Amino acid sequence: MMVLKNFVSACFMALFLFLIQCKDKDLSPISLTVQGDFMHLKNENIHLIFDDLMYCKVEFEVDGYVQSMNHSTRTGSNPVPPHFIILDDIAYKHFRISSHEFENIEDADFGSGKRLTLNGSDSAIERSLVIEMYELYPDVALSWCTYTNRTGKDLKINGVFYNYYRLDRKLTNQEASSCDFRYLQPLNKKWGETWTNVGVTDTINEDFIIPGSGSNRSGIPFIDVWGPEMGMAVFHVEGIPRFHHIALKAGEEGTVDMGFKGLPEDSYGQLPEVLHSGASFTTWKSAVCTHHHDFFMAGRRFGQFLDGALKKEGRSGLPEEYPDQAYEPYWKTWGMNSLNGTGEFTIQEVKGKMDSLADYGFTAIMLDDGWFDMLGRWDPDPGKFSGEQALIDFVQEAHKTQWGQHKNKSFKVYLWFDLLGTNTAEGLEHLLVRNGDGSLYRSRQAKYTFCPSSSQFLSFARDTLLEKIIHQWDVDGLYTDWEDQNPLPCFAENHHHPYLSESVENNYLAFKTMHEKIMGSKPENGWTGMCACASVHDPYQYPYYLLGDASDPTSNKQVRWRTRWIKALRGPTAPAGDGYVDKMNYNNIAGEPAMSVATGSVITSLRWNVEELGGADHARKWMKLYFSEKLYRGEYLGLYDIEYHKPEGYVIRKGDGSVYYAFFDEKAFDKEVELRGLLRDVEYEAIEYDTGTRKGKVVGTDPMFHIASKPGNDQGEQVFYYVLKCIPL
Known part of the structure; x- marks a missing residue:
């Protein structure tokens, strides 16, 4: 009995010492390490590696695998640090670090995190660069700068650049060309060509004005550039609209420059024109996000940080629920x-x-x-x-x-x-x-x-x-x-x-x-x-x-992609209208109600001539499925890359654990696909929910599944699709 008592006491003492050690140990996934001239600021999925002049390499880590798509070099005729300023036509880019601070932070909207402040100077211009990472958002880094003029004279502000990066696809795939990316910048360039997802070329030279000049030239302070291996997005974290530019242009040796720039002359007073001697100027908050697949996750992060930024300005945040x-x-x-x-x-x-x-x-x-x-x-x-x-x-x-x-x-x-x-x-x-x-x-x-x-x-x-x-x-x-x-x-x-x-x-x-x-x-x-x-x-x-x-889409892809953007930014259960299911003379969509229902859109119609929608039986079937499956209320998940994965895959998870899939393409398909989003140790019954055909069982540990497309309505562009629901057993 005495031996047992001593054993129990020893166990309690060991547990007590362990808890004391845990209390004293920083368990945050966010860390800072200094190795020579380099500082490594890391969260679970995003790493920022700064050199002694505050140039930065952004890395993306998933399951221990680390990759990067941006150049951090400070050599060459036009080096690109993530933050710099042009004063009196002189670009100040080389801010040598003189000190730094690393501290815990707690934010009412974003939760627990860490803040790194890098202090340095370039000639007589001082800069404090502040970077914040949060535990709830392991793939995002917020940042802003404060510049102070110590030259003894007033300096004209020509431009301010922030979260500005030089991208190179060769860093993730040596066989690809440096500019071989896709990008999304939701901007109104021309009726019928807005919100589009397009390829980057070696001659691209875009200068998006945000929020634009009214009348179909508004835009969103967000841009995402990605390839099959990874993507990087930058977005504002401001609860107030700001006049600025988003640059996307061909850089040195076929690379692509992406980032924000502010020009005082077209900011309507939001940016100062002069940095007076002894005065300081602070840039707007923005963020960089690393991710897999297309723009969905980065758009979701933008929506989450926009929600917090709005609340900090005393405004309403994005709705969490809808009636x-x-x-x-x-x-x-x-x-x-x-x-x-x-x-x-x-x-x-x-x-x-x-x-x-x-x-x-x-x-x-x-x-x-x-x-x-x-x-x-x-x-x-x-x-x-x-x-x-x-x-x-x-x-x-x-x-x-x-x-x-x-x-x-x-x-x-x-x-x-x-x-x-x-x-x-x-x-x-x-x-x-x-x-x-x-x-x-x-x-x-x-x-x-x-x-x-x-x-x-x-x-x-x-x-x-x-x-x-x-x-x-x-x-x-x-x-x-x-x-x-x-x-x-x-x-x-x-x-x-x-x-x-x-x-x-x-x-x-x-x-x-x-x-x-x-x-x-x-x-x-x-x-x-x-x-x-x-x-x-x-x-x-x-x-x-x-x-x-979805605002007057002109193609089948626009129907699906605009809905995806709305679900990303406003939230995965937000109501997103399909932009009208009907084929009109000014669009080329298929008039296929399956495309609206299966992607979680709200059905809207300009005509509802069922003979133009695949016939009365087809239209009635999909309207019944709209109400019975209620996919518009489900959680929209961005688990496939709608640009690089063919056919395009869409996933919606419902509250009972059921997972719904929809696949679309302009060509017929017959192939095996991975059913993403299934719980690993759960068995599901797979049902083609448009016909009720039972397709057997599938488990999360073996999610490969054979799909064969059906032709959809073809009033405009032809569309082929396949839909499936997996019900947990």
């Missing part, structure tokens, strides 16, 4: 009478289609462009309605439970809307954006643009326009469209902007006002959506609408 009505399919009038799209329709024609739409499962009717008489005034078109009461009567009739074959369905009613656009200035001039010379700013689609941060306009929108539409007419939701959602800074003196960029920085206020008015009035039925007429959506408006639409 049921955000996922309900809607039909709109734009294509009902023409494959070109038109505002020509009659209310009798709309009513004549509503029984059929109800039977297919649509729950909302949207009166598209053409329902009103004047943009900005928003009164009913007298050619379609005899007056306001006629519109109210239609809304009330749609709300009644009287539609469908069994007269047991009702509809919500949405209206097409351009929140910031107006085609008349009469009586509204005091609310409009003005140029520097005092003239009215002319937009691309609407003639003029309301100032989004003017208190006078916000009151007019809330108490006049929205009060009429939502309260008096009882409309359920508004769909913001056209390219007027990102105007340039406003110079109107009567708006009393405290600084030049204020109207852009607070652009979100207009959308916040609309969203809160609608959802406050109709929490169970209210709805807000964003299209912006093929334009990329402003991420700073994201918290203030329910559905982000």
